[in-house]
Amino acid sequence: xxxxxxxxxxxxxxxxxxxxxxxxxxxxxxxxxxxxxxxxxxxxxxxxxxxxxxxxxxxxxxxxxxxxxxxxxxxxxxxxxxxxxxxxxxxxxxxxxxxxxxxxxxxxxxxxxxxxxxxxxxxxxxxxxxxxxxxxxxxxxxxxxxxxxxxxxxxxxxxxxxxxxxxxxxxxxxxxxxxxx
Numbered sequence: 001x002x003x004x005x006x007x008x009x010x011x012x013x014x015x016x017x018x019x020x021x022x023x024x025x026x027x028x029x030x031x032x033x034x035x036x037x038x039x040x041x042x043x044x045x046x047x048x049x050x051x052x053x054x055x056x057x058x059x060x061x062x063x064x065x066x067x068x069x070x071x072x073x074x075x076x077x078x079x080x081x082x083x084x085x086x087x088x089x090x091x092x093x094x095x096x097x098x099x100x101x102x103x104x105x106x107x108x109x110x111x112x113x114x115x116x117x118x119x120x121x122x123x124x125x126x127x128x129x130x131x132x133x134x135x136x137x138x139x140x141x142x143x144x145x146x147x148x149x150x151x152x153x154x155x156x157x158x159x160x161x162x163x164x165x166x167x168x169x170x171x172x173x174x175x176x177x178x179x180x181x
Contacts, residue, residue: 050122054081057117065092065110073098073106075149079114086166087141090114094159096148100174103159107146107172111137131169138167146172 058079064070065077075093082089090110094103115134119125126135133142142164151157157176164170 052118052121060117061114087143089143091145093149096150100177103146104172107144107160133169141166
């Protein structure tokens with residue numbers, strides 16, 4: 001049953017990612033209008049109406065956070081961009097042995113990294129800092145679900161199951177302390 005839910009979450013996330021990235025145009029490479037072709041010189045000035053490539057952001061995050069040498073308590077991550085809700089959903093299944101403090105630290109790193117991956121695509125997005133998740137989450141609400149592997153089917157037992165409104169930079173809060181199962 002756990003693997004079934006993982007497959008469903010994964011499939012839904014892939015659909016969201018593909019649908020949001022399907023219409024993306026590159027505004028980072030200059031077009032030569034006289035020859036109607038791209039010139040291989042990147043544009044470093046802030047552009048307007050940049051469409052984020054959520055597939056690339058997801059790929060970068062998976063590469064980083066599924067790396068057991070960097071995050072030994074990681075099981076797998078998932079994410080979705082919900083354009084109709086103006087929300088980014090970040091999901092992280094963690095080892096059953098992870099402490100609450102470690103889970104909160106992992107979650108904060110995940111949020112900031114997703115912002116910083118977006119900022120590499122759109123220079124108008126402020127990078128994360130010690131006191132801020134970054135400019136992406138000034139624009140979009142953030143939904144975070146952190147849970148231990150065994151709790152995947154029981155969202156009432158998630159470590160964090162929280163919505164953070166855009167621009168608030170609210171700290172992640174424990175939904176349940178380990179041992180309160």
